[in-house]
Amino acid sequence: MSGSPENEQLRELLALATDGDRRAYGKLFNLCYKDIYDYIIRRVGSHSDAEDITMQVFAQGLKAITSYEDRGHSVKAWLYRIAHNAVVDHFRGMKPSVDLDGAAEIPDPVDIERAAIDKEEIRGLYGEIVKLPAAQAEVLVLRFVEDRSVSETAMILDKKEVTVRALQFKGIKNLRQRLEGQQ
Amino acid sequence: MMDEKKDIDLIERIKSVDRYRPRAMFRIKVAVGSRLPSYGLALAGRKSPRLGWGPQVGWTWPVRVVAAAAMALLVGILIFSGLVAASSGSLPGQTLYGLKRFREHVDLALTSSPAEKAQRYLTLASARLAELDTLSQKGIIDSDSARSIASDYAAETSGAAKVMKQAASPQSQALARQLDALQTQKDNMVRRLAAASPAGVLAEAEGARVELKGGGGQASATTDGDGKVSFTADVTGAGAGGLEAKVQADGRTAIVPVYQPSSGARYTVTAEPGNRVLKVNEPVTFTLKISRLDGTLFALGQVRLSDPTMTCTLDGRTGAVAARTDETGSCAVTITKTSVEQVSPITLQVADPGWVDAGVVLRLGGVQAPSAAPVAGAVQVTSAGMGADLQQVVMDNGLVKVTAERSDDGAIVTAMTRSGSAAQCGPLYDPLPSQAKLIGRSVTTSGPRLLFSNGRAAGYETVLEMPAGDGSISKDYKVFLSSGDRFATVQCRIEATGSADALFASTPGLVCTSMLRIPAAASIAVGGHEVAKPQTPEGSTLLSFDIGNPYFTLTQGQDVTVAAFPIDSETYPQSLTLTTDSICPTPPATIPADGIMSQTMVMGLLDKGSVDAVVSRARMGIGDPSLAANTSTDQSGEGFSVVVDPPLEELANGKQKITLTVYKQYQKVLSGFRSQ
Known part of the structure; x- marks a missing residue:
């Protein structure tokens, strides 16, 4: 990139x-x-x-x-x-x-941040992403919505790359389970 | 492997999430700002540095001079028009606010027709209220900006009144009505500000007498112009009682906890709401949740709560009260502060199995207004049953009384009655149980559960749930009553999951909300126009609305009007279904993709003359339950806040300097604005 x-x-x-x-x-x-x-x-x-x-x-x-x-x-x-x-x-x-x-x-x-986000009544898939734990949501947004690499995401969030990978893995897993739970 | 494929698909879906598009005005700002970085800096609220223009090459000097002059003119026009446009959304205290006010004055001066001038004055006054609202919503309001807005608002409304008085015009009546509505809006807004968090607008209390008490000693001093006063205190010597400050100013006296030693508790106790300053004689209900240090709940056990200082009552008794925890380890106690002489340390003992001292679980300060009488219209709450198993909740503010009882037939508000009158409104019920019966399903009802009660407002919650295949339909009702209001706000959130959609297609009534029973003798009006009820039980009439928030009134006799206003009906069509005995919002044609629908309405019991005022207040969101909920953090609205430096958690043992800053609550700061 x-x-x-x-x-x-x-x-x-x-x-x-x-x-x-x-x-x-x-x-x-x-x-x-x-x-x-x-x-x-x-x-x-x-x-x-x-x-x-x-x-x-x-x-x-x-x-x-x-x-x-x-x-x-x-x-x-x-x-x-x-x-x-x-x-x-x-x-x-x-x-x-x-x-x-x-x-x-x-x-x-x-919580303040979450409340601000809730106000927007975000719906659909992104609505489910914001319901994830904040750190996981942050990583998913930077990685896939904003299209940043793992190393860039780590730099932006001041986290280690391995942490970003773990949060991404957990985030995707949680999101999948959430979506499956709705079907 | 399956999961991996699903994850890849999911990532692809996330990548296709729609992007947010900046608003047009902002795109223009950035376009100008990125060409003129100094302007960009000004927009960002930063000090503008020197421009760093690079040299132009290839032009002869006359061309350069002309080009530079043309450029300067263009830049000037761009900057000025850009700044003027950008200033329209600016707020007091911001760089461009002066420009906004200047432009407003110019517009006013250029208007010659009296009617137009009055209208412009009113528009400006309305803009001041919007600024006040924005500042408070952003949490950046301070006493200076509040005072400046109050003074500008006063000048603009009196300007409008003066012009209207000098020259009557065909529009005078409409303008007068507009001015009235504006004043009501202002009163409500100030009231709402007063009810919001005390961390909002505060004014330093100069000349307040502060007495610091604790550890057997006391010292007193008077605050300086910044509301500050300093003491040298020995925190170690404060003992178990901690330190407390008694503050006196403007005829008010408050006692505020300053330092509390930790008590090495053997139980984990959470109190909702937590430590706070209570108004004298205004009861507040606290819920305590008790668990042992190993994490097990202290469920279905006996507890004793006491106040050794005898400066408050617990469930109406001075000294001590016994209670029993429910299966979640929770119990509720209503505490009324009766004196501002001392902070009340509420101590807990639990029978586990012998009586064990669990230490101080709450420290309650107090504030007494000049008049010791309870605030008129304070919301009193009584309930029957324990903790999560409440059977009945009654909220009464002296104007109306809202009753809710545990019921399996969908009753949300059992009845609303008017104080000192036989007038009654309701019941308000949800059709889910009756509709579920039709299709052979059963509904679980929980509540009424008391959400909070703080004297200024109170609320309870009732939840109905029906399983639907692999999902469910759940309806969460929250009912709020605020001090001084003649109406209750009812908020309903419906969540449909799983196969609820298919069920809904066959029985749309499942997602109906807020059906209000119509008394047989009542006449019905929608938006002020009388309508006829269907004649047969099977018949129904659809009442629709093109714009705005619909409201309907049910009138009985000469002086009793029952009114209900579905407001903020974001996911509901603007229509009502009227049958022979009930009226309710028409269910939506389809369930939204996320399965979530919400609706807010108010139900009130009024004089005929109060309908317009209540409609207008309801539309402004005064009945917004979140506002009422916010008031739960404000127990010292007319008292003082004391900020301690160093912060409590940083106080070291031994003698040290403690600076207290005393603030008056903004209710006081805005009192002039309020009485205009």
Whole structure:
């Protein structure tokens, strides 16, 4: 994947962007943002939040571009990683401040994320994917919806490749059982 | 091998999941932002850095100057029109909000006709409410933005009223109605905000007197402008009683737990809701689930709950109360805080088999408003039966009383009665049991199960389930009543799995919901228009609606109107089926692919004059059960929140500085807005 014509074009733009050409970065982002947006909205469940976070990825990518190091992954995988971190920050920001009155009821960020996803009333096969444990769902989405390799998925989620493989295996198994249970 | 093939097929299916398409406006934003990275940065809410334009080569300098000027003009227009367009969705506190307000003022100044001007004012006031709603939904509202929205809203509504007064127009009446509706919407929204999580809008309480008590000592001080006050306290010396803060300001007094030592419990006890600050004299029902440390449930056993400080009542008794756990190890106790002198540590003893001390299972603070009287319209709940085996639930807010009883004939709300009157509405029932009988099936009913009760709102759940071949049809009803409301919200979620689809094809009535019994003498109106009932028991009339949320009213006598409004009927057709004795939403023609259908309705008992107000409130989602459920986290709506620094879990033993920040609840912050 990293040698595809699309990625070659992105690499050329990235090289220009790391040299300070902001328009090259703009072009690069324009080529990638739909995929990044798709990934984000699957996590946050609302168009307006996904739009805000996508623009943050734009800004953070621009800030980080000069320190970009090529570690053999595709350019898109680098943006997905920024997007993943931005989504994590987004849900962390939604965690209410410590309050004695409700200290026992501060929801887990994963629950907040799940609640956000539920709001969208996602149906069909994808509806079943989001019902899987969050880590498994995350891996299935990156691997098969967003078409990222195992090593890229591991880099994006900051997990080991072997963990990604295990989560993918469990995720597929659980999903299959869920679907079979419905028939 | 089989599984491997299935897995590969499944992966192929996942790969073909539809992609989300960004909205048109966002695509434009990105298109402009990616050409002008600084604009992109502004949209992302980041500080805009210097532009890094690269040199243009191959043009002579005059051409370059002209091109640069044209480019600058184009860029200027693009940026400005882009910014103006982008600002339309901005919120107070965001970079583009000023531009949005500027554009609104320009539009207003360019409008000369009084009727149009009044209309524009109302549109702007409505936009302020939408901003308040968005900020609160995103959980980013603060007291400054709430105050600024309140003040702009006031200016815009009084602007509209002034223009309408100065120049009467044919549209005046419609505008006045619109203004009224807006004020109702505002009141409801503020009420809803007040009921939401206390982690929302808070204002620092300056000048609050805080007394830190514990470990045999106490110290007092007054909060500064940031609501902060610091003490040096010895947490080790706090002893088993822990530390607590007594806060006094604005005529309110609250007692809030600050530090609780762990009690080395021999049982695992979860309390729902957990530790909290209760309003004085407002009962709250807690459910305790007890298990031993080896994980076994303490089922069907005797327990004793007590409050050694005598600052609350348990099931109406001061001191202690005995209870029995059900088969899930759970028991319920209704606690009323009676004093704000001390935090109430609720201790548990279990008969296992001799009496064993299980330690403190709850610590309850308290808040007392200036008037010690209970809040009017608080929802009182009484129930008969234990834990999961409740036989009856009664929710009463002083305006209406909702009764539910365990029943196998599908009754969801047995009756709703109006306080101080013989007027009655209901029953509301589900047709699944009767329909199942027709096809020789049986239905399992569980509930009514009390979901929560917090004085401000309460709710219960009844679940009906019928096996259908290799699957089932299950209907989950949740009924909520909120303080001050004359209606209850009924939410039904139907889940059909397996071969339910085939069954449904032969008996569509299986997925009907919320049938309301019509009293013989009642007249029926749909959307305000009277309709005639079918004359024979076999006959039925289909009442359909083209747009909006349908509602119907059943009127009996002069002053009693029973109203029901199916709202948010996302998966239901907008039509009702009327028979000689009942009215219910028409079942859908097919079951959706995922087998899930949901419907929300309200049923109320009103004066004739209240119908419009209730319809409007119901449409705004005031009866949304999730809102009522949220209020379960808010037990100090008119009191204080105290945040401790360092956080409780980081408090070290020995003497140390503890800073308390005292916040007033936003109900107080928005009180000016509320009374406008």
